[in-house]
Amino acid sequence: MKERLTLLLLLYFTLNFSQAFLVGLIADKNINKKKLVYTNEEGKYLIYLPTVHVGKKEYYDSIKKEVDSLRKEGFIVAYESIIFEINKDDFEINAKKARKIVGYNIANINDNNIQSLPKEYSTKNYLLQNNDRVGIVNTDYNVDMTLHNLIEKYELKYGAISLSQCDLQTPLSAKYLCKEKKKLPKYYFTDELRNSEALAKISLLQNKNIIFLYGKGHKFMLHSGFLNNGYELISGKL
Template sequence: MKPRLLITTALLFILCTSCLNLSLRAIGAYDTKAEPKAFTNNKKTMVFIPMHHIGLKEFYDDVHRLTDSLHNEGYIVLYESVKTKDSLTDEQKKILNLKLRKMVGVNIDTIGYLDTVNNRLMGRRFKNRKGLINQPHPRLMGADFSKDRVQDVPFNKLIAEYESRYGEIMLNPCDYNLRPHEKYECGKEPDDQVNAIIRGYREESLAKGIMEEENDKIVVVYGALHEWGLYKKLQALDSTWTRVIKPN
């Protein structure tokens, strides 16, 4: 390889790696403390703990501390998880995973976004110098499922809702032949339609779950990007919902 081409290639690699780290920092992946937000409609109080799906162990330990403290104050916790609860054949799971990839544009592995064994982040090579981990199971962050619960839409039902609104997700040979860690270039579904389901539909389901919950003290442990959408969905159901001083 010519020296100039070698230098250019090296610079591009550094730039890509730098951009990835900047993106991770922007989404809070390197945060060590959670920043809960509180909302009320004068009947219920909802504490939203913004999550990211990869982060530092210190961050998830802090979420555990917060949920323990709020449990002691009488709160129940609602968790995010699109894991399917229905019995599916291996072929059904395969097709659903391919359709989900076509919606979001990346392969969502069962181990999470970060593969610490093969040093890959969403399929890309990644040097994990900071010790990032995948978001732990709720039980490892203080979940008590004798009272807490998952309040979300399983991904098979998300896909069913998507197809009922926009038509069947049509898979092509590229979808079937592309390996899990290869870059997805098989024709992604439109972003506005995907966001209407992956964010809007789930936020609407979560808002209804909050409104129907008998306990008037509720913690929501959900991805940070859902905070504003959830707030607007709650206000659509009850205009008295408002932001209050965040808890300690």
Template sequence: MKQTILLLFLFLSFTINAQGPLTKFGINMANKSFAIGYYEKEGRQVATIPMIHVNKPEFYKMTKQKIDSLRNDGYHVFYESIDTNVTDSLKLDLLMRKFRQVTGFALMDYMDSENETFKSLQKAKYVSQAEVDYGVNYKTDHHADLYLEQMIELFEKRFGEITLNDCDTTTPLGKKYKCSKVDESKEYYILNGIRDRHVLDEIEKSSAQKIVVVFGRIHVMDLHSKLQKLGWEHQREKTERINEFNK
């Protein structure tokens, strides 16, 4: 049975490129620059919707409208989600702790009361993308992301086995991570590098004429240049400001 660890999480470094940190200020700044990107190659079309995985309900109401509209126009939805097929609880715990050592955070819902990293957002009445209907149908849409076990396997093939220390094994997953220093290049590799490569492969091999990629904002920013390197021409981009976030 497939277990969903955390739906649609983004690059959680506290120095997140142009998006800014995952704080109220950073989220509001990202909302102000929300835009759907459009690309074309050999008669095929790709649209990209940049998700922010913690936000106010108004944001997800809007994304649902956008995704529904594109779906009605014949677009196939490719969505982001780190899932796992591992059912053994001990093996899954090991994988999650290995992931945390590389990234510095655990695969937990942002709004989980045991997730200490995002207490301030929990108090600010934001909601997690995983808790609302934002337009993706997990039963019929296309899962275009890697599984946790695939991510760890690819990482260890490149960098060697991840060895946990005593702190890694004894610190609860929800606690702030202080067991070792995070290598930002390795963090980027596991969070963005291999996952971006995977969704690009999924797009290239798909027979769908129209695809809408519903991924985190940082992924979409990276995909902008990577799609063009693969011959996808950037067509147009419309920025839509989102109101009512400061109420």
């Protein structure tokens, strides 16, 4: 009976965690303890900052401080950010296809355009990551893919993405409520394609010192890729 009561209480508290508390558990406070430092045979450094996309101001300040400091030391800055090409004729259709894969709109999201995102993205006192907050400037190296190429390669593997009337009629800025009996696989879209692209582009910069900002959910695949490209981890823990 006691064990059953304990289990029920645990279930109750698990189901009733506030969004703010859950975000607080997974959000990092400072990037310094998370960074991974690699070096290669040429003696060049790759400093990987495994970022999260929702955090408090002080978290992003810690990233910007690191980026600004290393930039002054001659490091180049590489980062992830899907390239949306909003002026292309197929932008809206591709953005809606991406939304169907991921479950919410990912195109051109900012602090004033978060209605379509999961609730944790609008938790009080937490901010969305953007280039300004982490110190990225226009001349830095975006090692990500275009949305057009992502969708094109995804459909080559899984076939054409069919959009329902709900998909087509729901604006990108609105909450996404369209339901499907079978969800589309998303790892290939969110991780595999983009990680491979990033690693290929980073490999072309190995004669330079690099500070690399990329989501921490990708770090194990990236770590493996760094090792394959001749880097050795000399500081930090996965």
